[in-house]
Amino acid sequence: MQPTHNNPPTLLSWHNRQRQHLVYLPLNSMTTAMRHIDTLIYAGWVIPADPEGLVLEHHAVAIHEGKIIAILPSDVATAEFSAHLTHRLMSHALIPGLINSHTHAAMNLLRGYADDMPLMQWLHEYIWPAEQRWVDAEFVRDGTRLAIAEMLQSGVTCFNDMYFFPDVIAEVVDEIGIRAGVGLILVDFPTVWAKNADEYLLKAESVYQNYQRHARMKMVLAPHAPYSVSDEPLRKLARFAEDHQLPVHMHVQETADEVRQALERTGERPLARLEKLGLLSNRFMAVHATQLTDLDIEYLLSYGAHVIHCPESNLKLASGFCPVQHLMDTGINVALGTDGAASNDDLDMLGEMHTAALLAKGVAQNAAAVPAARALTMATLNGAKALGLDEIIGSLTPGKAADITAIDMRSLSTQPIYNVLSQIVYAVGREQVTDVWVAGEHLLKASTLKSIDIHELNAKIHQWHGKIAATRHTGD
C-alpha cells in the first residue's frame, strides 16, 4: 500500500496520490515553522475507520495541539515533520479510540455481585438493595475511577454514562482526562441523588450549566427507561433537550416483558409513547432495542434515532436479540455499548466488538453480517454519531481530536496476520492494547495508566469490597 518513490518523498508528491482526505492542513500553510509538531506516531498499520475498511500499512499519525493534523506514509512523515515526541510502534495497529456508547461506570464496584438468575430476582434481591444501601457520591467517584481505568486499559477513549451523581462523574472525567457523554439521569422514584422528578431535572440543569463547555464532555439527558419515567417529566425533558440540542440516552424495549407491560398500562408500545411525548429525534439513543416491530423500526428510522446495541448484557440477562444487521440495512445508525459491569461483567469494548460481530451473524443467519470493518465502525464512528460528536471523534481523520488506541499485534494469539482488521475484531484481546491517547494526551503508555493512581484505587476497591461483601445477600 505504500507508494514507491524515485525522488525523495514529499507531502505534496504523496498528497497527489489521491489521499487528500487524510491531510488536514492546506498545503500552502505548510511553512517550515509548521513542521515542528507535538507528536508523531509511526505504526505498522493505521486503520482510520473512515472510510470503513481502509488499512494503511507503515503510516504515521501527526498530532499537534491535541488534534490529528495528518496521516501519511512513514517515509513522507519523516521527511515532513519533526516532533517533540516520537513513538515507533511498528508492530502495532492504530485505531480510533473505542467509544463505549452505553455504560453505568460506577457499577464496576458491583461487578459479579450477582449472576445467573432471572432479571427480576437479580434486580429486586441484589442490585437495587445494594444500590440503595451503598450508592453515594464516594461510591460513584471510586466506581467510576475503576471503570475508567479498565476502559483505558482496553482502548476506550470515550464512554456514554448513565448513573446517579453525574456531577461526580464529570469531576472524575475531568481529573483523569478521558472523554465522556455524561448522562443527566431522570427517574420517577426517589434516590439519594434526587427525591422527585423535578429535583432530578433541576440537578440535571445544574450539571449541564457547569460542564456544557467542557472540551472533553458532552452533556446527555438520560431518562432511565419508559417504564421508570412518567409522561410529565419526559415532556419537560424533551423540551430541555430541544432547547439545548442535547442527546437523549434511554433504555428502550430491552425485554418482551417491558413491552407487554407497557401495552397493558398505556395501550401503546414504548416507542410510540416516546414519539408522542416528543422524545424522538436524531439526538435520541435507544439502548438495547431487542424487541422491535416494523413500526418501531419505522419510528427510529424516520426520526434518525440511534440504536445502542449491548450484546453481552442482552445475552447475560436473556433480554432478546437486537436485529443489528437488519437495522443497519434499513439505514439506522447502530453503535455499541458494554452496559454496566453488573450485567456484563467487563467494560471491554474489544470483546464487545467480537461478540457483536459473531452474534449478528447468528441472528441474521448470515455469515456475512456485520463484517469486521463494520464492527469497528460500530465501536467508533457510529458511537460518535450517536453522541453528536462525529465532527470531533470516531475516526482517525485530520482535524479530529487525537483519540487513538494502539494494539500490539505480536501476540501468538493473533499470528499470522493476513488481515489485520479481522485479527483485531476476532482474535485480539484487551491485553494487547498498550497505548491510548485522548485529545493528544498519552493516558495509557506502554500499558501503564498515567493519570490514575493505581495503588490508591486498589485500596479504595478493597475498602468497598469489604463493606459490600459483608452485607451481601448470600442466597448462593
Added chain:
Amino acid sequence: MQPTHNNPPTLLSWHNRQRQHLVYLPLNSMTTAMRHIDTLIYAGWVIPADPEGLVLEHHAVAIHEGKIIAILPSDVATAEFSAHLTHRLMSHALIPGLINSHTHAAMNLLRGYADDMPLMQWLHEYIWPAEQRWVDAEFVRDGTRLAIAEMLQSGVTCFNDMYFFPDVIAEVVDEIGIRAGVGLILVDFPTVWAKNADEYLLKAESVYQNYQRHARMKMVLAPHAPYSVSDEPLRKLARFAEDHQLPVHMHVQETADEVRQALERTGERPLARLEKLGLLSNRFMAVHATQLTDLDIEYLLSYGAHVIHCPESNLKLASGFCPVQHLMDTGINVALGTDGAASNDDLDMLGEMHTAALLAKGVAQNAAAVPAARALTMATLNGAKALGLDEIIGSLTPGKAADITAIDMRSLSTQPIYNVLSQIVYAVGREQVTDVWVAGEHLLKASTLKSIDIHELNAKIHQWHGKIAATRHTGD
C-alpha cells in the same frame, strides 16, 4: 471456608471435617517419608470443578509424581508436607486445566485467512484451496505448535484434535508435553495424507498402534462428517472403534443445509444414519449439533453420546444455535470446543466459556441457564467425560493427573471479587493465566512457555505467512 482450629491443624483434624473426598492417600499411609513431595501450590482460591461450584479459599494442592495427592487448607498443607518446589499464588485461582474438546490445531496458520462470507464461499474459495496447496507434514507440525502455544498461554491442558497428519500431531504433543485426544481422520476424498478411505483407515490404525499407550494421548477416531464419509468406511470405522473401545469424534448436524441435503440424498437425518451404521455409543462425540429434533436428542441420550458445543464457530459461520441448556436438562453431557482458528479465530477456552454461558441464556431465554459453575464444568470435567478420560483429568481431585491452570485475579478488570467463579467465567481474560501444569510438569511458568522455543516458532510462522499470503485469493 477455612476451618478454625484451637489445636494445631493436622490432616486428620481437617480430614474429619467432611472433606474426605479431597484427600487421596489413605491416612495410614501418611508416614513421615510420604510427606516429602514434588510440588505444593498454595493459592488464594482452589476450584476443583467436582463437586460443581465448590470454591476453597486459601487452600493448597499437593502434587507428587505427576498426580494430585491432596487438596487441603494452606495451614494444614504447611504442617503436613514439605515439597521440592513450592509455589505461592495467593492472588490466584487454581482451576482444572481447560479441555478444548474440538479443534483443528494446525489451522492456526490460516487464522484470519478469510472471514465474513457465506460458509460455502469461505470453504470453496479460500479454506479448501489453501489447504490443498499448503497442507503437508511441516504445515501441520508448525501450525500445531502455534496452536499449542496459544492454548497453553490461555490455560488449556488438553485438546481434542481433528486434522491431517495425526502422526505429526502426536509427535508435537509428545514433544511439548501437553495432553491431547489425537483424531485419526477419515474422509472419502483424497488428500496429501491419504488417497482413499482404505488408506485413511490403514494410517489411522498405524498411528493408533504407535501411540495407544502414550501417557498423555488418547487415540480418537475422527470421521470428518456424515456428508463427507460414506457408509462402508463408516461401518469399518465403527467396528474398529468397538474392538478397541475408542472414542469417535465427528462433526454432526452443524447446519440446516447439511440436514436438508442428507434428507434429500439418503432419506434420513444424519444421526439416524449414524445410528444404523453402528457409530453411536457412549464414546461418540457429536460436534456442533445445532440442528436437533426431539428424535435426534433421543438418539444421543439413549446411547449416552456427548455433544461438543462450539459457540463462537457456530455464530461466526451462522450455523445455528445449539440448545445447550435443554440438552443438559435431558441428561446429555455437553463439553466445549473452540473449533479451528480459521473459524473462531482464537483457541481461547476462557473466552469460549464466557460466550457459552452468555449464549445459552439468550437461546434458552433464561438468565439462569448455564451458570458460571456449569460453564467451567463444560470446559473441564465434561470434556474429560467426552474423551473417556474423566478418571484421569477434568477436575482437581486427588488421584487425578496434576493438570492445573492458575489465574491471576488482581487485574482491575476482575475487581472487586464477590464470587471468584463468576469473575473467571464472565470477566477474566486469557492474559490472566500465568501458570499451567500438565501431569505435574510446569509448561507455562509466570507467563513464559517452558517447552516451546518461541523465537523459532515465530520464525516459522513468519515463513508460512509469507508463502501463504503471497498466493491468497484477494477478493477483499
